[in-house]
Amino acid sequence: xxxxxxxxxxxxxxxxxxxxxxxxxxxxxxxxxxxxxxxxxxxxxxxxxxxxxxxxxxxxxxxxxxxxxxxxxxxxxxxxxxxxxxxxxxxxxxxxxxxxxxxxxxxxxxxxxxxxxxxxxxxxxxxxxxxxxxxxxxxxxxxxxxxxxxxxxxxxxxxxxxxxxxxxxxxxxxxxxxxxxxxxxxxxxxxxxxxxxxxxxxxxxxxxxxxxxxxxxxxxxxxxxxxxxxxxxxxxxxxxxxxxxxxxxxxxxxxxxxxxxxxxxxxxxxxxxxxxxxxxxxxxxxxxxxxxxxxxxxxxxxxxxxxxxxxxxxxxxxxxxxxxxxxxxxxxxxxxxxxxxxxxxxxxxxxxxxxxxxx
Numbered sequence: 176x177x178x179x180x181x182x183x184x185x186x187x188x189x190x191x192x193x194x195x196x197x198x199x200x201x202x203x204x205x206x207x208x209x210x211x212x213x214x215x216x217x218x219x220x221x222x223x224x225x226x227x228x229x230x231x232x233x234x235x236x237x238x239x240x241x242x243x244x245x246x247x248x249x250x251x252x253x254x255x256x257x258x259x260x261x262x263x264x265x266x267x268x269x270x271x272x273x274x275x276x277x278x279x280x281x282x283x284x285x286x287x288x289x290x291x292x293x294x295x296x297x298x299x300x301x302x303x304x305x306x307x308x309x310x311x312x313x314x315x316x317x318x319x320x321x322x323x324x325x326x327x328x329x330x331x332x333x334x335x336x337x338x339x340x341x342x343x344x345x346x347x348x349x350x351x352x353x354x355x356x357x358x359x360x361x362x363x364x365x366x367x368x369x370x371x372x373x374x375x376x377x378x379x380x381x382x383x384x385x386x387x388x389x390x391x392x393x394x395x396x397x398x399x400x401x402x403x404x405x406x407x408x409x410x411x412x413x414x415x416x417x418x419x420x421x422x423x424x425x426x427x428x429x430x431x432x433x434x435x436x437x438x439x440x441x442x443x444x445x446x447x448x449x450x451x452x453x454x455x456x457x458x459x460x461x462x463x464x465x466x467x468x469x470x471x472x473x474x475x476x477x478x479x480x481x482x483x484x485x486x487x488x489x490x491x492x493x494x495x496x497x498x499x500x501x502x503x504x505x506x507x508x509x510x511x512x513x514x515x516x517x518x519x520x521x522x523x524x525x526x527x528x529x530x531x532x533x534x
Contacts, residue, residue, distance in 0.1 A: 290303035427442075473485065
């Protein structure tokens with residue numbers, strides 16, 4: 176009898192260890208795991224979801240290209256860090272900045288800089304000089320495989336936040352000004368967002384409008400939205416928080432963090448005090464990255480110890496949250512039908528939005 180009890184306990188312990196280490200998501204979840212990659216080891220959990228496009232896995236010290244059929248190849252330079260753009264990626268190495276085109280992976284020397292600022296959905300990027308106030312604005316030209324300098328700008332103060340879209344640059348400056356540059360329409364402006372010159376903690380815009388949203392001030396902080404002419408479209412007090420995140424979605428909805436929750440809503444362009452809050456979710460930690468599908472956005476939330484994948488569905492104004500026990504710092508769209516990847520330096524997981532499981 177004792178022997179049977181011991182065997183049962185050992186079996187239960189082994190089963191428990193297997194369950195807590197398994198990356199498979201429960202079938203009833205809104206998201207389903209498709210596959211995982213750990214360094215060079217590939218596991219496919221659902222072969223019915225085809226990965227038809229190649230994508231790049233930014234592993235910080237190297238870039239790994241994942242081709243259809245899960246074929247892996249890596250670019251690695253010693254003591255380098257990589258930054259992603261739409262049709263290019265860049266490496267910051269000991270002797271300077273290099274740029275690669277994704278099509279042929281040709282490498283060109285660009286120059287020297289202390290910091291690279293890029294957006295994985297844009298071919299615009301910026302290089303910051305060592306004083307932190309001199310910014311070079313660039314555009315990657317795919318056919319020529321090079322980054323073209325559009326202009327240099329020396330700011331009157333350090334920047335506190337920035338946003339790069341497909342058609343422009345937005346920089347929040349410590350002196351309470353917003354700097355905007357649209358190279359395609361040759362528009363450049365710098366203006367104060369308030370008479371009191373409040374510090375701006377966050378700025379965001381999107382690629383379908385020139386409106387921009389900011390978080391500024393202190394006790395209380397303010398959420399403000401301006402059009403490109405500087406006309407205020409919304410001004411709303413929010414609870415003061417040390418860690419502020421704001422993101423203007425492509426459909427003009429606003430996602431921002433307030434204390435221990437994230438809020439999504441929409442502003443009324445006809446009335447500057449109107450903001451309709453659609454949904455909120457209590458969280459611990461920060462929003463690390465966000466992607467947008469047609470009917471959803473998906474983001475990563477972490478407090479440094481715990482990680483969550485959060486899905487918001489526009490149709491029913493609901494959040495769906497899945498805790499993930501592995502560290503993840505970035506999320507990328509692989510297919511507009513709802514396939515995406517989350518990853519860290521050594522592990523990558525591919526998921527599929529299970530729309531039929533949404534109720």
